[in-house]
Amino acid sequence: MASKTVEIVNETGLHTRPGSEFVNLAKSFSSQITVENEAGTVVNGTSLLKLLSLGIKKGAKITVHANGEDEADAVEKLAALLANLKD
Numbered sequence: 404m405a406s407k408t409v410e411i412v413n414e415t416g417l418h419t420r421p422g423s424e425f426v427n428l429a430k431s432f433s434s435q436i437t438v439e440n441e442a443g444t445v446v447n448g449t450s451l452l453k454l455l456s457l458g459i460k461k462g463a464k465i466t467v468h469a470n471g472e473d474e475a476d477a478v479e480k481l482a483a484l485l486a487n488l489k490d
Contacts, residue, residue, distance in 0.1 A: 434471025
């Protein structure tokens, strides 16, 4: 399993549009993708509804976990997307 933690710097946090980008990218990997918030809640990274349920705001630290054959690549690309969110 590979993991990486990033801080959300986007002013509006993770909302529907960037959340959809994340989910679409997560679905492109064969690894199982999960996202964990600072409270320790873990959700399926390929579910927009579950991802939005975390209520990710600016300043939140989010950990992306991947388990599978492309886990390292998945974690790097998904973490980069979260770290560089734009509205």
